[in-house]
Amino acid sequence: MLKAYKYRIYPNREQALLIEKHFGCSRFVFNWSLALQKRYYAMFKKSLTRTQIQSQLVKKKKKAKYAWLNEVNSQSLLNALLNVYTAFTGFFKGSAQFPRFKSRKIPQRSYQCPQHCTLDFVQGVIHLPKLKGIKAVFSREFVGKVKTVTISKTATGKYYASVLVENDEVLPTPTTIEPNLTVGIDLGIRHLLTLSDGSKFDNPTHLAKAGKRLAIQQKIFARKHKASKNYQKQKLAVARIHEKVRHQRLDLHHQITHSLICENQATSYALEDLGVKNMVKNRKLAKAMSDTGWGQFVTLLTYKAKWYGKNILRVDRFFASSKICSHCHHKLERLPLSVRVWTCPGCHARHDRDINASNNIRAQALADVAGLATA
Structure with missing residues (x-):
């Protein structure tokens, strides 16, 4: 059985900077891959395979202009490619909507680590590729194999780790309908x-109960200049x-x-x-x-x-x-x-x-x- 556990994490300044780089690189690769798929389909009326897209990414990372892509976990970038491939093929199968480009203006961000992730419940830390010893608060423990870890950031600046775990439990057989x-x-x-x-x-x-308080804060927010620090404070x-x-x-x-x-x-x-x-x-x-x-x-x-x-x-x-x-x-x-x-x-x-x-x-x-x- 697969179960997900979500924990609040508290990265330090260096870890938070590297997490932000992962967010940005994953978003860049997602948008680049989607644009590549759209151009290829417009020309040849078919989609690129996962292998073709990955080979294009490898060539791109070797260029000096895109050397900054090597600063983050390569598996997270490949996962972004997989998301595009799944969404693009799912659209033509009728099981998903057409994927849209990701905007850097959206405060909610995330990226996924598909392997080499460990949790230390005794020390209270999470170890990720290129990110070791991230402080975490484990509200509950689990027994099983960690499949993936998704790092996300909310609009209020809080970081979370969603851990997908595979355990030995088996879903019970549904009971008879009476x-x-x-x-x-x-x-x-x-x-x-x-x-x-x-x-x-x-x-x-x-x-509705928070409507009055929300209307006041939104009215103040509407009067702020976008280039000011008070704009960001009120947005928060x-x-x-x-x-x-x-x-x-x-x-x-x-x-x-x-x-x-x-x-x-x-x-x-x-x-x-x-x-x-x-x-x-x-x-x-x-x-x-x-x-x-x-x-x-x-x-x-x-x-x-x-x-x-x-x-x-x-x-x-x-x-x-x-x-x-x-x-x-x-x-x-x-x-x-x-x-x-x-x-x-x-x-x-x-x-x-x-x-x-x-x-x-x-x-x-x-x-x-x-x-x-x-x-």
Whole structure:
């Protein structure tokens, strides 16, 4: 099984300078490789192979003009080439979007070390190629083989090391899907999620609560001159507010998903296959939807369910879960978002919009599973 562990690292001045060089060189090689691929495809209507790109990079590093590429780990540069090759070929296979050039203006940066990385939990340091003895805070230890280490820097200037580890654990076999142990989950804005058993989890709206403080700091930031030091200081102040909101949202999602997976007798969870990227195009609800972090929540719930041998069932995104009566299956022609409680004209049952939707999602997911089983 592959697991990732993320640790905060504290490089000294020399180490931080070399890390920044890795960021810059990896970005340069990525952009150079992407431009090379685009030119070659425009001329010959086919892509360069990994070997061809690597040979071009070797020739480039031998030139005096690009001698600074030899100051960083060569495997990190090859990994940047691999990222371009994977993204470029994945685009033509329909499994990825077309890769874009990386900008040096984006404060979030990263590079990857695919080999020769070790962690010393006793000394509290990480050893990387050309970077030895980086101080780290290990919140937890692990047993396994280190596959890759990704060094990243946030917009607030914090450095992290994400360690991908291969251990001897085996993913458990998913349990049998049983109707009485299946829970329907309806994701929403007012309530982050509503379960088919009637329980609800409120949405704390972290971004909305930080909105007033963020507006003040952004107003100050807009008045700064880009060439001044105060511009960078205020930019950092704005980034810290966004970082706190992101951490609050992530912590909440971890708590809820842990509660659902580890403290719940359910073995299957039914969800709608939401198209979040399309939904946030609604300019009236985009900010509120983004504040919920639906995509992040589903990602956490999915991998935790795999760890514990539980099932995630998907319902088609176009399924009208809110408009259908969960008792008699009567379907309304329209149901505005402002209507939170409605009465079925067929059986006169009174429904809470979200609870009714979660029940319909659960029923539809079980029906889909039964249909696949009999096919």
